[in-house]
Amino acid sequence: MDGAQAPPVVEAVGIAKRFGPTVALADGNLSVRAGETHALVGRNGAGKSTLVGVLTGLHRADAGEVRFAGKPAPAPGDRAAWRERVACVYQRPSVVRELTVAENLFLGRQPRGRFGLLSPGRLRREAAELLEAWAVPVSPDLAARDLTVEQRQLVEIAGALSLGARFVILDEPTAQLEAKAINRLFDRLRDLQQQGVTFLFISHHLPEIYEICQRVTVFRDARHIVTAPVAELSHDKLVEAMIGEARGLVQVGADRPSVSADAEKVLELSGVGVPGFVESVDLSVRRGEIVGVAGSAASGKRQLAEAIAGLRARSGEVRVTGRVIKAGQVPAALRGGVGYLPGDRNVDGFVPGLSVAENATMTIAGKLGPRGFVLPKVRDGRANTMIADLDVHTAGPHQPVGELSGGNAQKVVMARALASDPEVLVLVQPTAGVDVRSKESLLGAVDEQTRSRRGALLVSDELDDLRVCDRVVVMVGGRVVGEHPRGWNEAELVAEIEGIGESGV
């Protein structure tokens, strides 16, 4: 499928990889042309991460061949040779937090001065030159821990380029960035592309692929499905390739009944403030209503949700079905009828070593037997119901959650939030980092659960999430600045979230 010009920067043919009994990659093919930005998409578990592992030399493929610029890949142990050919910027930082940017850039290959000792001056100077050469606006003296996600990514890219690699894999680089930062990142990527750098761009966010990439490769079920120029693959075709059938993106909740004005208020916030983040928020959620809270990362929306869940100290009053909830205590919020889904499941969503059943019932451990006893039968029974209700793909209630894919782990976290049969669900970024199908079923669960029984406060900056909501309020700088009923205009909402014409933060 390639033109007959220069050999592709990287070419993988028929890659297969098993981990124990499980096939992570059955037939992985990829060919990236020099100078292009190539998208790699697929649902969680499609084999993308495994392919990246093989391309970067971290995994040794069981079968198949990797070639860089037409030549066979280096020996598996020759890390230096791999690093000259390919670099990967992962979602998780791979910098040493306590060292400076300069030290990180030259880790293990620091320039030496007199007597073969390290020379801090030269280190600083060369780091500054390197950052300058790739136009990374970061001081070499800054500690890596003080870098923003955006700066950290650029520093890691610069470091990779300085090693000689002209092929960089970006693993969901935009997942933790705000819209403005994403635009800046894309500008930088285009610049680098002009200078001859080739990118493999992995993202769940399909519009980005049309914006920045020239060609796209789709993986599904551990196999290569299609490679095509993005211009020739419509949005629907792309989604179809990813999930195996034609289907628009998430359309959950389009048929939600309107909420009557006299429905009971399940959640009422009056003058809620969180020191340093939220000024004073008044908001209410009725039974049967999903209220979206949108805003940038600095808007305080997430802190507001955490305060309602009892994880943060707050001022003001929170009532659930009329009863006042004591501030700053998770058990009090839980008892009062708040179900909470945290914003980053890997941080405080689940305990990876514990089973699906234990994680899903963690909020109701006191109700699984008499006198504080937990009866495994009762627990597994409850868990099986939840697994079925939320369509969690797992080997069973005893499988550790750490072994599940992102989407399924998130469903377990959703189960945990729903387990206590709450009056109001407080959800933060419920579909972050999950694939299209999981997104649909998670949002479907929110929709279904809130039709009659409860209400939900859905904190997110994903437009797909917000589309499910009956109305969306926008926070800027710790305050609610606007409200949009269902059917809002995308551009208007985004403009308001980004605080155009506002001081913001």
Next chain:
Amino acid sequence: MSPVSESTTVSTEVPTEPEAPARPTPLTGRPANRLRLAKLRDLALIPPIIALLVYGYTLKPDIFLTHSYLVDSVLKYQAVLAMVVLAEALVLIVGKFDLSLESIVGIAPAVAIFLVVGNTSVLGAPWPTWTVLPVALVFGGLIGVFNGLLIVRFKLSAFIVTLAMLIFLRGLQLTLVGGSTISNLAKRVPVIDYLGNVRILTLPLSIWIVVVLFAVGIVVLGYTRVGRSLYAVGGNPDAARAAGIRVERVIWMTLVVAGLLAALAGLMMSAQLASVAANQGEGMIFMVFAAAVIGGISLDGGKGSLFGALCGVVLLGLIRSVLTLAQVAPDQIEAVYGLVILVALVLARLTSGKAQD
């Protein structure tokens, strides 16, 4: 994303795909296997224990497998270690450290017994003999409370706090016991006599206490809300907190329980020797950690079972007695013992397949 997690969704959600291997329907087949596997991991130390029993038998067929040898020369001396391992296992599961437990083994009985038989009049001493048990337990518990205060409230590192506490309590004990030994306690302190001499069904009371407390511990950890919360807190404290578990309270409570258990272990040790030595319990903590880790308790928290820890204790006891029976020279036995422990750790790592940190 880990390779394993890939496997769970691969080909599971697209039933229309002909080449997709059939996914196991949830709730059949695999869960049972997995459960069996988890149980197996718990039983990983049983084969080496049996091997050691057989080996000991071939060394000294006439005495090794006799009731009196196994009970009085092997298990009795492991009872104290077992108690401290129980305490440390709880602390490790909740994700913390407690090095000071070995000094509680010394100081708690020392204080309690000193107040009863010591040559002093502070605090209205001599106290009546019945106070030995409660005073020792309360003292052990209070040390747990204080450790908890520094670790939970002031957010200090558990390692350093309990290390400092260990050094402090050692010094306190030296001051109290005066470099010598409070000896000849037999027939003077009832609880010491009970713990040292009473036998039920031919087994010493101390062994029964260990068996009962481990049984209670296994039930609590496996089948109660509080017990399961230890694993949740040790596995991911942030997730536990978000799920409504009072993380600080659970940690604090665990440290106090560990102090109580270590104090009881100290009384058991004093009872065996009918004395309180100035260095009682010294150096024990290394054996405690070795037994816990061999038994599958993770130093990272959130992993391991009490049954496994108990197996670790029994294994260490058998290794020591087999070394003695094999007539390893006394001045070499510690070195050999240390080597064997290293080998056991490597084997435990290989059989469990999980990294120990």
